[in-house]
Amino acid sequence: MGLTVSGAVPEGTEVSSISPNWVTTKLDFLTNWARKNSLWPMPFGTACCAIEFMASAASRFDLSRFGMERMSFSPRQADVLICAGRLPFKLAPVIRRIWDQMPQPKWAISMGACASSGGIFDTYTMVQGIDTIIPVDVYVPGCPPRPEGLMYGITLLQKKIEGETIADPDLRQEHLVGEHGLFLPANRIDEISEPFGNSVHQTRSA
């Protein structure tokens, strides 16, 4: 799932072939209820956010209230990829390969400022936001986000899953890396990775 590459669907086009009737809506409710309450996370824990992720999985902030205590370290059984921590360029092909190897339906949570936008690391080695590598559903701000913040992100994802329908094939598209070797068009990546805030004039070293 994730952002469709082609941007917003133009108005007036026929969105889904099967019009929602009594059967599909009941079926949607059933599958979404099942999927929402048993999201098996693939904890792609790289840095400090991974420690907060472990803290939220431990007994005080217990993730198993959301049915998420079963950590699946192999992408084959994973439903939601939680990128907890900063992502250097050396790790970009790894997360891309793991995301491709996860079966549909799959979602992605970008936990922490470094995963969502490169955070304080506007350097030669840091991906400025993992949405330039994989499609992301929920961004959790914070450095590191408190366990409550992560859980709020998870409940947002669950609301998003509630709104999905089986009839729409567009939701379950695989957004692969294009033939020119990029996930998003080049100008889009440069626009996303543009330094902002005080990162703009930080290059004065003396």
Add this chain to the structure above:
Amino acid sequence: MTASTASLSPSVAALREKFGAAITRHAVSCGDTIVHVSNERAHEALAWLRDEPTQRFDYLTDLTAVEYRDVERALEVVYQLRSIERKADLRVKIELDKTAPLVVDSVVDLWKGADWLEREVYDMFGVRFRGHPDLRRILMWDTYAEGHPLRKDFPLRGHFSRAEQTRQALSANPEAQYSLEELSIAEAYEELPADMRERLRRGERGDVG
């Protein structure tokens, strides 16, 4: 900092008397003694410092390099030595002229801990270590083509645009993830695509040099 002779380590006098001209100069900064050694006899001096019964600097605390902001000042390779029984510290520096190729003798035969430290200095500064068993990049991936990041002429965000950096990262193929040694162990040489085999044959592995 005044070069107060009180905190000057006795090793400096012993070094001067043993190596004479090879010890270019010494100084004291914030209580630590610094000795500058010439590049040719550096390995010999370090071996002497380690094996000499009166010195016994058997613990290599750190090995790094420093490049100053003004261009004509030399790039320094810094050895931080410590003797565990004598609880004494000493900082040995080798100055390298930036215009000439940066090559230093490796000290992996003296201290095994220097293996990864030297690989990191090579990766970050481009200083080659003669005699190092496996001098490869350690922090960046092997086919990293942007140069050596910690040099002062290397921009903070890297040379290429973010899109180009992402494309290079995403198109990393097995040759960037595995070292030559592992490729040969897995006998996977035939499976690599032809252009990669060609690059391997020429030995050009993203080494800007």
Add this chain to the structure above:
Amino acid sequence: MLQPYIPVMLVTAFVIVNAILMLGLSHIFSSYRRTPTKIAPYESGIPVLGHARERFSVKFYLVAMLFIVFDIEAVFMIPWAAAYQQMHQLRGVLFVEMLVFVVILVVGYVYIWKRGALQWD
């Protein structure tokens, strides 16, 4: 005549229907998108080198065979134990039969032990 078998048939029918239901529904509603990277083997996110069909040393095969032999021995004991409990008059004969069976296997066990097949490294 088939009367005693009805419960067994009921259970098998339920099992078959259940399996078909689960597999069928999950196949219909699943959205499997086959891509080259997805079917590639997963090795912690790194492209795999070489192939998994390496030659293994023979001791792994040996241990597997020994396990099968002694596991089947235990499997045969279970029905024997059930029968032994219900048959009151033939207990002596049943016991001797199983004793012979076990002794033959113990001889085999001692043989492989002395030959050192159980020595691992």
Add this chain to the structure above:
Amino acid sequence: MSTRTLELDLSTPGVDSEGRPIRVPLGVRAGASEDELGGEHMLVNIGPQHPATHGVLRLVVELDGEVVLRVIPHIGYLHSGFEKLGEYRHYNQIVPLTDRTDYLSPMANNVCLALAVEKLMGLEITERCQVLRVIACEMSRVISHLVWLGTTGIDLGAFTPFLWSFQERERIYDLQEAWTGARLTTSLTRVGGMMADVPEGWTDGLRDYCRTFPKTLTEVDTMFTRNAIWIGRTQGVGVMSAEDAINYSLSGPMLRASGVAYDVRKDCPYLGYETYDFDVPVGEHGDIYDRYRVRLEEMWQSVRILEQALDRLEKLKGAPVNVSDPRVILPPKHRAMSDMEAMIYHFKQVMEGVSTPVGEAYLGVENPKGELGYYFVSDGTAKPVRWRIRPPSFLNLAALPKLCEGVLLSDVIAINASIDIVMGEIDR
């Protein structure tokens, strides 16, 4: 290291004349003859995304059946360019960077940075600030060892100690949050002082912690120390002799478990550690079991130090925390608003940061992972020329290939867990 018999030349390592990589004869274990029935060697990636690598470490393991012939670690998967960023920051702006290097003991890193810069400037800090920094270091040691205990327990199959240790960590996180406002990215120290003094009632919380924490320690002790599985998996595995430990520049619990009684707090004391009475646990075999015993004992000693530090804190009730020199520490707000000179200092510090004299300073601190050293080279401006972090777990991990030659595959996981690595500090 890989016992390589072929001397590879520098320019094109490992490629012979017509271009095929040189088939490197393998460092097969001494005595194991290459019998013809032996299998080919398999290359397995215990890769960046793996539950047992404690972060994004990648181990390429060369296997002969189940026996490991060689482990080739690949790091750099979390390289974030800290040292490059440090050259573009004032000294007080580097403090937030330090707690993101070793994010398991953030306060200890902040203290190490402050001490290194104060050594560079030749600054004397106040007595109360020293005691507060000792408290910060020892609290970091406890939470770092607790994470190690929990994750090593999971690696070797015991899940409950993970929940016990994280329960205790949450209690220290509450104390850290009350003091600095953040659970993990504390940014506690400033050059010449601390960001804030401890709030009211905080010391009672810590005293209560020191009283009840040993109960969990004894539970973990009874769970692990005489546990047959734990002993079977850890005793005699990954042995490191004392000379090798020194030669490989190991530090911290890794070095002390091999029998070298070297602790920076005792050998080159800082922050007044020589006035506290605590003893340094030293193992004798250098295997995983000794590293476990050393770390467990260190937690007991940390609690002892914390109690002594709390008593001193009581005696220094009203003492100032920050240095009184306005050029270094922001003057208190009421003075900055009223007195002209304080306002100028306030403005200069915020705009240009604290400038340090020309020179360089290296300071080693006993971090939970080992000896963490900060090496600052300054050319008189407010931004360092070079900020070198001497990462203890980087050098401890460099000994992994030597420890893992000839062991079983499952022992590689146990040895890797016993080294207690944190990737943020290794890759910097």
